[in-house]
Amino acid sequence: MAGVLDSVNQRTQLVGQNRLELLLFRLRGRQIFGINVFKVKEVIQCPRLSSIPKSRSVVRGVASIRGETIPIIDLSLAIGMAPIPAEDLATSFVIITEYNRRTQGFLVTAVDRIMNMNWEDILPPPKGSGKDVYLTAVTKIDDKLIEIIDVEKILAEFSPLGETVAESVIQKSAAKSAERGAAYLPVLVVDDSSVARRQIERCLSAIGLEVVLKNDGKQALDYLKxxxxxxxxxxxxxxxxxxxxxxxxMDGYTLVTRVKADPNMSGSFIMLHTSLSGIFNQAMVKKVGADDFMAKFSPDELAERVMDILSTERS
Structure with a gap:
């Protein structure tokens, strides 16, 4: 166990050829869940938690960790299971993560190990699992089903980000469109999270852009072909x-590499838009040939950046 906990920070910089590392953990019961190590800052024994008056039940409290006050979310309760019992807190763990420019801790009962995986072995949730399922993907390890949590969906429910583009940004975008004198071509948006796709689609639609949605890199590459x-x-x-x-x-890095290697696609302007913010490796963006990067999710910032790109680079 100590080896797993000590190695998490060292492994967050992993960027391979369509590969990832999963931190495996348990909540209540025998089911194993996973989260990408790339979003994990550290894993610690559950610290002393301070309650927050009138906070949502999914937030078990806050903890002071390395000088920062961090909300601790009961991940079991957040995905519709029973909460982790208070008497189990002393033996539980907190996975400290950074998503969408925010730091939070996820309370889990046990941390298992780290597995190096290929994204080709990570599959979308089974059809028919429903819109309310808190999974972004599944895989199998040692013949056991591993459920990969859709953290963005959880965070959107307990601490929603603003999704409305400011009127001033909309007006500015309209002025740029009028100057151009012609409609822009559609924008292809690729994201496995239904929450993220909805957020980006609303943002771009607000500034008058048509959006084509795809759920992963393979779907996007097939569409481009x-x-x-x-x-x-x-x-x-x-x-x-x-x-x-x-x-x-197929992850975003591999998608960029494949697109840039194809003469008929290489001219495409590709922005990587990801919840990997503070720990994101900017050097990798340049290595794979992406044209831009933005951390999720600020609707005004995204709308303005897209309009700037379309009115300059793509005009």
Whole structure:
């Protein structure tokens, strides 16, 4: 166990060829869950928690960790299971993570190990699992089903981000569109989280852009190949691509590499838009050839950045 806990920080910089590392953990029961190590800052024994008056039940309290006050979320309760009993807190663990420019801790009962995986072995949740399921993907390890938590969905419910684009930004975007005198081509948005897709679609629709949605890198690459099968360029069909990094079957890094290597797609402007913020490796963005990077999720910032790109780089 100590080896797992000590190695988490060292492993957060992993960026491979369509690979990831999963931190495996348990809540209540025998089911094993996973979270990408790339979003984990550290794992600690559950510290002393201070209650927050009138806080939501999913927040078990706050803890002072390395000079920062961090909310501790009962992950079991957050995904619809029974809460972790108070008497189990002393033997439980907290996974400190950074998502969407925020730091929070997830309370779990046990931390198992770290597994190096290929994104091709990470699959979307089974069809028919429903919209309310808190899974972004599943995989199998040693013939056991591993459920990968959709953290963005959890955070959107207990601490929602603003999704409305400011009127001033909308007006500025309208002025730029009027100056151009022609409609922009659609924007391809690639993200495995239904919450993230909805957020980005609302943002871009608010500034008058048409959006094409795909759930992962493989779907996006297949779509781009279908557009360019007649010998045309991807830029004849799409204004730009906005892609998440972590996705089942094919991650964002691999998608960028494949697109930039194809003569009919290489001119595509690709922005990596990811919840990997503070620990994100900017050097990798340049290595794979991405054109831009933005940490999730600020609707005003995203809208303004996209309009700047379309009115300059893509005009």
């Amino acid at each position: 279908s557009l360019t099968a007649d010998g045309s360029k991807a830029t004849d069909h799409l204004a730009m691509v906005i892609s998440d990094v972590e996705m089942p079957e």
